[in-house]
Amino acid sequence: EDKVVQSPLSLVVHEGDTVTLNCSYEVTNFRSLLWYKQEKKAPTFLFMLTSSGIEKKSGRLSSILDKKELFSILNITATQTGDSAVYLCAVGEGGTASKLTFGTGTRLQVTL
Protein backbone atom coordinates (compact mmCIF):
# COMPACT_ATOMS: atom_id res chain seq x y z
CA GLU A 1 0.00 0.00 0.00
CA ASP A 2 1.28 3.45 -0.92
CA LYS A 3 2.33 5.49 2.08
CA VAL A 4 3.24 9.12 2.71
CA VAL A 5 4.54 10.04 6.18
CA GLN A 6 5.09 13.58 7.37
CA SER A 7 6.98 14.81 10.38
CA PRO A 8 6.70 16.41 12.76
CA LEU A 9 2.96 16.18 13.28
CA SER A 10 2.91 19.66 14.72
CA LEU A 11 5.33 22.45 15.38
CA VAL A 12 5.23 25.78 17.22
CA VAL A 13 7.87 28.38 16.38
CA HIS A 14 8.47 32.07 16.93
CA GLU A 15 8.18 34.57 14.14
CA GLY A 16 11.49 34.83 12.32
CA ASP A 17 12.52 31.23 12.93
CA THR A 18 13.39 28.84 10.11
CA VAL A 19 11.51 25.55 9.94
CA THR A 20 12.02 22.32 8.04
CA LEU A 21 9.12 19.99 7.35
CA ASN A 22 9.74 16.41 6.29
CA CYS A 23 7.97 14.03 3.98
CA SER A 24 8.93 10.42 3.28
CA TYR A 25 7.11 8.14 0.91
CA GLU A 26 6.71 4.61 -0.36
CA VAL A 27 4.84 4.34 -3.62
CA THR A 28 4.86 1.75 -6.32
CA ASN A 29 5.46 3.97 -9.32
CA PHE A 30 6.57 7.45 -8.30
CA ARG A 31 5.96 10.32 -10.67
CA SER A 32 5.90 13.50 -8.61
CA LEU A 33 5.75 14.94 -5.10
CA LEU A 34 3.64 17.96 -4.29
CA TRP A 35 3.40 20.30 -1.33
CA TYR A 36 0.20 22.07 -0.35
CA LYS A 37 -0.67 24.64 2.30
CA GLN A 38 -4.02 24.32 4.02
CA GLU A 39 -5.32 27.11 6.16
CA LYS A 40 -8.99 27.13 7.06
CA LYS A 41 -10.37 25.81 3.84
CA ALA A 42 -9.01 24.16 0.72
CA PRO A 43 -5.39 23.11 0.24
CA THR A 44 -3.50 25.48 -2.03
CA PHE A 45 -0.71 24.28 -4.28
CA LEU A 46 2.87 25.25 -3.41
CA PHE A 47 5.34 23.09 -5.34
CA MET A 48 5.61 20.09 -7.57
CA LEU A 49 8.90 18.16 -7.60
CA THR A 50 9.82 15.46 -10.05
CA SER A 51 13.62 15.43 -10.16
CA SER A 52 16.10 14.80 -7.40
CA GLY A 53 18.36 17.55 -6.19
CA ILE A 54 16.65 20.45 -7.93
CA GLU A 55 15.41 23.02 -5.46
CA LYS A 56 12.11 24.73 -6.07
CA LYS A 57 11.84 28.16 -4.49
CA SER A 58 9.07 30.67 -3.98
CA GLY A 59 9.86 33.61 -1.76
CA ARG A 60 10.71 32.33 1.71
CA LEU A 61 9.61 28.78 0.86
CA SER A 62 11.80 26.18 -0.79
CA SER A 63 11.65 22.46 -1.33
CA ILE A 64 13.87 19.69 -2.56
CA LEU A 65 13.38 16.04 -3.43
CA ASP A 66 15.64 13.03 -2.88
CA LYS A 67 14.35 10.15 -5.01
CA LYS A 68 17.07 7.80 -3.83
CA GLU A 69 16.21 8.19 -0.16
CA LEU A 70 12.50 8.72 -0.91
CA PHE A 71 11.93 11.97 0.92
CA SER A 72 11.38 15.66 0.49
CA ILE A 73 11.78 18.67 2.74
CA LEU A 74 9.96 21.96 2.79
CA ASN A 75 11.87 24.89 4.28
CA ILE A 76 10.35 28.14 5.41
CA THR A 77 12.76 30.90 6.38
CA ALA A 78 11.95 34.02 8.42
CA THR A 79 8.56 32.60 9.36
CA GLN A 80 5.57 34.91 9.76
CA THR A 81 2.27 34.41 11.53
CA GLY A 82 0.65 34.08 8.11
CA ASP A 83 2.63 30.88 7.58
CA SER A 84 0.54 29.19 10.26
CA ALA A 85 -1.25 26.35 8.49
CA VAL A 86 -1.23 22.63 7.88
CA TYR A 87 1.34 21.69 5.26
CA LEU A 88 0.44 18.64 3.22
CA CYS A 89 2.73 16.44 1.20
CA ALA A 90 1.29 14.33 -1.62
CA VAL A 91 2.78 11.82 -4.02
CA GLY A 92 1.56 11.19 -7.52
CA GLU A 93 1.84 7.83 -9.20
CA GLY A 94 3.22 7.19 -12.65
CA GLY A 95 1.65 5.95 -15.84
CA THR A 96 -1.61 7.48 -16.82
CA ALA A 97 -2.92 7.74 -13.29
CA SER A 98 -3.24 11.16 -11.81
CA LYS A 99 -4.30 10.41 -8.26
CA LEU A 100 -2.37 11.79 -5.33
CA THR A 101 -1.77 10.06 -2.02
CA PHE A 102 -1.60 12.59 0.81
CA GLY A 103 0.20 12.52 4.11
CA THR A 104 -1.68 13.59 7.21
CA GLY A 105 0.14 16.90 7.31
CA THR A 106 2.29 18.99 9.63
CA ARG A 107 0.47 21.64 11.62
CA LEU A 108 2.69 24.73 11.91
CA GLN A 109 1.90 27.52 14.33
CA VAL A 110 3.98 30.68 14.20
CA THR A 111 3.71 32.86 17.29
CA LEU A 112 4.74 36.46 17.86
Next chain:
Amino acid sequence: DAGVIQSPRHEVTEMGQEVTLRCKPISGHDYLFWYRQTMMRGLELLIYFNNNVPIDDSGMPEDRFSAKMPNASFSTLKIQPSEPRDSAVYFCASSFGVNYGYTFGSGTRLTVV
Protein backbone atom coordinates in the same frame (compact mmCIF):
# COMPACT_ATOMS: atom_id res chain seq x y z
CA ASP B 1 -11.47 32.05 -13.34
CA ALA B 2 -13.92 31.15 -10.56
CA GLY B 3 -11.97 28.11 -9.46
CA VAL B 4 -13.53 24.82 -8.42
CA ILE B 5 -17.01 25.45 -7.05
CA GLN B 6 -18.62 23.17 -4.51
CA SER B 7 -22.06 23.24 -2.98
CA PRO B 8 -23.38 23.27 -0.39
CA ARG B 9 -20.67 24.67 1.91
CA HIS B 10 -22.21 23.03 4.93
CA GLU B 11 -24.70 20.21 5.23
CA VAL B 12 -26.27 18.85 8.40
CA THR B 13 -28.49 15.85 7.95
CA GLU B 14 -30.01 13.05 9.96
CA MET B 15 -28.75 9.52 9.79
CA GLY B 16 -30.45 7.60 7.01
CA GLN B 17 -31.06 10.59 4.78
CA GLU B 18 -29.69 10.95 1.29
CA VAL B 19 -26.97 13.57 0.77
CA THR B 20 -25.84 14.98 -2.57
CA LEU B 21 -22.69 17.04 -2.91
CA ARG B 22 -22.01 19.04 -6.06
CA CYS B 23 -18.92 20.19 -7.88
CA LYS B 24 -18.15 22.37 -10.86
CA PRO B 25 -14.53 21.95 -12.00
CA ILE B 26 -12.40 24.58 -13.65
CA SER B 27 -13.28 24.93 -17.30
CA GLY B 28 -10.86 22.99 -19.49
CA HIS B 29 -9.65 20.68 -16.74
CA ASP B 30 -9.94 17.05 -17.75
CA TYR B 31 -9.48 15.39 -14.36
CA LEU B 32 -11.87 15.60 -11.43
CA PHE B 33 -11.27 14.14 -7.98
CA TRP B 34 -13.39 13.64 -4.89
CA TYR B 35 -11.51 13.56 -1.57
CA ARG B 36 -12.70 13.19 2.01
CA GLN B 37 -10.80 14.75 4.90
CA THR B 38 -11.05 13.74 8.55
CA MET B 39 -8.81 14.39 11.51
CA MET B 40 -8.03 10.71 11.89
CA ARG B 41 -7.34 9.76 8.29
CA GLY B 42 -6.39 13.01 6.57
CA LEU B 43 -7.22 13.41 2.89
CA GLU B 44 -8.42 10.23 1.24
CA LEU B 45 -9.16 9.86 -2.46
CA LEU B 46 -12.63 8.50 -3.04
CA ILE B 47 -12.90 8.51 -6.83
CA TYR B 48 -11.54 10.31 -9.85
CA PHE B 49 -12.70 10.94 -13.39
CA ASN B 50 -10.84 11.61 -16.62
CA ASN B 51 -12.86 13.20 -19.41
CA ASN B 52 -16.05 12.43 -17.46
CA VAL B 53 -15.24 8.72 -17.19
CA PRO B 54 -14.66 7.17 -13.73
CA ILE B 55 -11.12 5.82 -13.66
CA ASP B 56 -10.59 4.63 -10.11
CA ASP B 57 -13.30 4.28 -7.48
CA SER B 58 -11.36 1.99 -5.17
CA GLY B 59 -11.48 4.61 -2.44
CA MET B 60 -15.26 4.70 -2.25
CA PRO B 61 -15.96 3.31 1.20
CA GLU B 62 -18.98 1.19 0.37
CA ASP B 63 -22.03 0.90 -1.82
CA ARG B 64 -23.71 3.76 0.00
CA PHE B 65 -21.41 6.11 -1.91
CA SER B 66 -21.81 6.86 -5.60
CA ALA B 67 -20.44 9.53 -7.92
CA LYS B 68 -21.36 10.72 -11.37
CA MET B 69 -19.98 13.14 -13.90
CA PRO B 70 -22.64 13.63 -16.58
CA ASN B 71 -20.65 16.32 -18.39
CA ALA B 72 -17.35 18.17 -18.22
CA SER B 73 -18.70 20.91 -15.97
CA PHE B 74 -20.55 19.01 -13.27
CA SER B 75 -20.11 16.14 -10.85
CA THR B 76 -22.05 14.80 -7.89
CA LEU B 77 -21.16 12.64 -4.92
CA LYS B 78 -24.13 10.95 -3.32
CA ILE B 79 -24.36 9.15 0.01
CA GLN B 80 -27.44 7.06 0.64
CA PRO B 81 -28.22 6.31 3.37
CA SER B 82 -25.91 8.59 5.33
CA GLU B 83 -24.35 7.54 8.63
CA PRO B 84 -22.65 9.54 11.41
CA ARG B 85 -19.24 8.13 10.42
CA ASP B 86 -19.60 9.86 7.06
CA SER B 87 -19.17 13.20 8.80
CA ALA B 88 -16.15 14.87 7.21
CA VAL B 89 -15.13 17.61 4.83
CA TYR B 90 -15.55 16.51 1.23
CA PHE B 91 -13.32 18.21 -1.32
CA CYS B 92 -13.60 18.24 -5.05
CA ALA B 93 -10.47 19.05 -7.07
CA SER B 94 -9.67 19.33 -10.75
CA SER B 95 -6.54 19.38 -12.85
CA PHE B 96 -5.40 19.68 -16.44
CA GLY B 97 -3.47 16.56 -17.35
CA VAL B 98 -1.36 14.53 -15.00
CA ASN B 99 1.59 16.85 -14.61
CA TYR B 100 0.06 19.74 -12.73
CA GLY B 101 -1.07 20.25 -9.18
CA TYR B 102 -4.74 20.02 -8.35
CA THR B 103 -6.95 22.99 -7.65
CA PHE B 104 -9.25 22.26 -4.76
CA GLY B 105 -12.72 23.59 -4.12
CA SER B 106 -13.59 25.07 -0.73
CA GLY B 107 -15.12 21.83 0.43
CA THR B 108 -18.45 20.72 1.86
CA ARG B 109 -18.53 20.13 5.60
CA LEU B 110 -20.96 17.27 6.15
CA THR B 111 -22.35 16.48 9.57
CA VAL B 112 -24.59 13.46 9.97
CA VAL B 113 -26.42 13.34 13.30
